[in-house]
Amino acid sequence: MPPGLDTSRAIPTFSGCYKVGTGGFSLAYSVEDQVEFGTLVVVVWDEGAGERIWQRTYDFVPRRGQVVLEGFVLPSYITSVGFQVTWSGCGVIFTRFNVFVVLDAPKMPMDPAWVSVLRISCQWARGESTPDGAANTLTQRLWDEGEYNGGRLAYTRYICTSPGNRDWNINQNNLNGLPPGKPTGQCNDFADFLVCLITSVGAFDAVAQRTHPLGLGWWFHYKEIDSAGPLPPQEGDWNYHQFCVYGGNVWDGCLAFVAGSPQGVPKKLLRDAVYYNGLIAYYHYGQWLPTPANGFVPIVTAQDLPPYPPLGYQEPACNRGCGGGGPLCTW
Amino acid sequence: MKATRNLVILLAALGSMTICLRGGKTQVPPGKEVRKEGLLIVNRGTIRSLGLDENDMMALVYGLDEIPGFVGQYTVIELNVGGDSERGGLESRLIRAWIGRERKAYLRIECTVCQAKESARAWLKAILDPRNSSGSPMFRQGSFSGLPLGDECWHISKFAIIFFTVGRVYVAIQASGEEDLFAEALGVGIEYFIRLHPKRLAEASKPITVLVAHQPVGQGKAISLSGVTVAPISTLEPAQVSIKTNRTSKEWMVTATRNGRWVKVRAFSWEMETDKGKVKLERPVFPYKGELVVPLRQVAEALGMVVHQRGQTIALMAK
Numbered sequence: 076m077p078p079g080l081d082t083s084r085a086i087p088t089f090s091g092c093y094k095v096g097t098g099g100f101s102l103a104y105s106v107e108d109q110v111e112f113g114t115l116v117v118v119v120w121d122e123g124a125g126e127r128i129w130q131r132t133y134d135f136v137p138r139r140g141q142v143v144l145e146g147f148v149l150p151s152y153i154t155s156v157g158f159q160v161t162w163s164g165c166g167v168i169f170t171r172f173n174v175f176v177v178l179d180a181p182k183m184p185m186d187p188a189w190v191s192v193l194r195i196s197c198q199w200a201r202g203e204s205t206p207d208g209a210a211n212t213l214t215q216r217l218w219d220e221g222e223y224n225g226g227r228l229a230y231t232r233y234i235c236t237s238p239g240n241r242d243w244n245i246n247q248n249n250l251n252g253l254p255p256g257k258p259t260g261q262c263n264d265f266a267d268f269l270v271c272l273i274t275s276v277g278a279f280d281a282v283a284q285r286t287h288p289l290g291l292g293w294w295f296h297y298k299e300i301d302s303a304g305p306l307p308p309q310e311g312d313w314n315y316h317q318f319c320v321y322g323g324n325v326w327d328g329c330l331a332f333v334a335g336s337p338q339g340v341p342k343k344l345l346r347d348a349v350y351y352n353g354l355i356a357y358y359h360y361g362q363w364l365p366t367p368a369n370g371f372v373p374i375v376t377a378q379d380l381p382p383y384p385p386l387g388y389q390e391p392a393c394n395r396g397c398g399g400g401g402p403l404c405t406w
Numbered sequence: 407m408k409a410t411r412n413l414v415i416l417l418a419a420l421g422s423m424t425i426c427l428r429g430g431k432t433q434v435p436p437g438k439e440v441r442k443e444g445l446l447i448v449n450r451g452t453i454r455s456l457g458l459d460e461n462d463m464m465a466l467v468y469g470l471d472e473i474p475g476f477v478g479q480y481t482v483i484e485l486n487v488g489g490d491s492e493r494g495g496l497e498s499r500l501i502r503a504w505i506g507r508e509r510k511a512y513l514r515i516e517c518t519v520c521q522a523k524e525s526a527r528a529w530l531k532a533i534l535d536p537r538n539s540s541g542s543p544m545f546r547q548g549s550f551s552g553l554p555l556g557d558e559c560w561h562i563s564k565f566a567i568i569f570f571t572v573g574r575v576y577v578a579i580q581a582s583g584e585e586d587l588f589a590e591a592l593g594v595g596i597e598y599f600i601r602l603h604p605k606r607l608a609e610a611s612k613p614i615t616v617l618v619a620h621q622p623v624g625q626g627k628a629i630s631l632s633g634v635t636v637a638p639i640s641t642l643e644p645a646q647v648s649i650k651t652n653r654t655s656k657e658w659m660v661t662a663t664r665n666g667r668w669v670k671v672r673a674f675s676w677e678m679e680t681d682k683g684k685v686k687l688e689r690p691v692f693p694y695k696g697e698l699v700v701p702l703r704q705v706a707e708a709l710g711m712v713v714h715q716r717g718q719t720i721a722l723m724a725k
């Protein structure tokens with residue numbers, strides 16, 4: 076079960092999600108051993124720093140019970156906290172697990188959040204204690220670690236859930252710890268992944284948005300930008316661009332501005348002024364019309380990418396009139 | 407906390423993985439996955455299968471240590487995607503990535519094997535659709551060099567990205583931080599792998615017979631890539647050609663000598679050095695099963711042989 080924010084104080088032995096700075100935890104345990112009493116040692120460390128942050132030894136405790144983690148308070152910043160619990164009785168056994176420390180309850184589409192996303196977001200945003208700080212750091216790290224694929228279809232599949240909406244199907248295989256696992260894709264993938272990263276740590280209700288509606292033949296020339304990966308900065312043409320928005324501001328881990336002001340990876344830039352000026356050189360056809368107006372929450376699913384139909388590419392009917400309320404159109 | 411139970415579960419999982427991976431030949435059962443040191447294999451074919459296993463998929467790409475200057479990073483193989491339902495598309499995919507040893511460069515090769523040639527073309531068509539690919543205004547038809555590659559080929563200039571179909575296989579290559587022609591050279595080799603693949607993933611090329619002193623050599627490994635015959639350089643050995651290989655992590659070079667003439671070829675290079683200077687090649691050099699594959703006629707002629715071709719037979723003769 077992927078974790079939502081656990082507001083109880085009973086530490087589970089699976090990867091839970093807890094709010095920064097909380098304390099008052101207890102740990103229920105049960106050990107199969109031949110002796111009734113033994114010693115329990117609980118060690119907690121910050122996985123990002125590798126530093127031990129709390130330790131306690133409980134002597135002569137029963138093999139089943141509950142101990143209070145007195146004085147243990149989660150860090151006040153995003154991180155992943157590891158636990159090692161060791162029982163010494165007839166023999167010595169131990170178990171390890173970790174919990175994620177986030178700013179607040181994960182939000183859609185990461186409600187509940189995926190452990191595979193939290194592993195990345197809590198590592199990348201480790202140390203951040205504010206929503207903007209977390210979003211900015213995650214955006215920068217996505218650009219640092221990511222690899223733009225030249226604007227080719229990658230992990231997106233068309234699902235009409237609202238006008239202009241489009242699904243991104245997270246491919247778990249890219250997230251589950253393949254070393255070191257570069258996030259790869261086009262702008263859709265970067266934007267939707269960034270939405271997942273930001274919402275997984277409970278920063279705010281980030282959504283995805285595109286520069287203009289699809290299917291109208293609109294396209295634009297972008298200014299010189301440095302896309303994620305080792306390619307040198309260049310300008311060019313795009314049919315559209317997708318980015319992450321919240322409250323009129325844009326975060327975009329797919330590219331960095333290399334000229335004008337501000338330079339660097341777009342983080343909390345006013346969408347229609349600063350971000351627009353940094354990105355758009357001119358429209359060949361069409362106009363800047365960020366769509367849908369309120370953005371959209373990408374649909375993420377554990378299902379693998381569906382293959383294409385065996386007898387040729389079918390234009391989805393919903394391409395012609397992708398409206399809300401209708402059935403899902405997928406291929 | 408049930409420490410004992412957790413511990414037992416962990417040990418059981420590790421044990422099964424060890425069994426699956428022993429011997430390097432994996433046979434992942436339908437509905438299962440195996441993971442080890444940068445390798446992930448998932449088999450989704452609980453109902454239907456394409457009849458390819460992970461070793462068939464790995465035969466489509468270069469080995470992790472076969473690209474000089476690069477280190478293998480990871481491999482993902484998804485077998486029988488769509489095979490968990492009775493209807494719909496069915497395909498198997500491989501993604502393999504490398505990173506540059508010294509320079510900031512990144513290679514990523516994807517091969518998708520479909521049920522039919524039309525399905526591979528459907529992939530291409532979907533990628534060219536401007537609603538799917540934001541960068542499609544930058545896509546250009548054909549290869550970087552202008553030479554044919556596969557059945558249908560497209561590229562993205564400056565990005566060193568090339569994607570094409572060969573039979574029922576869709577291939578995408580991204581060589582960020584490298585020259586465009588390097589990406590294409592990688593692609594030429596992959597077309598060779600596909601055309602020689604034992605599972606008949608593409609229409610088989612008409613076999614080419616290479617004769618040295620009237621004896622056939624290098625059988626099955628000489629094929630025509632859009633009119634240019636390529637073959638492992640060892641094919642020339644029976645013609646009194648001595649082969650010396652220098653393979654390091656940074657370079658894979660073969661020197662072939664014959665009667666005082668010599669040729670040096672390097673993996674993924676579009677030219678060769680000879681005793682008479684540099685020569686541009688009709689097809690790039692690429693590795694295949696531990697040796698380098700070269701454009702046969704050009705290398706043979708540079709070594710002082712006369713090449714006669716009649717139909718599907720090529721005779722290499724001393725001058």
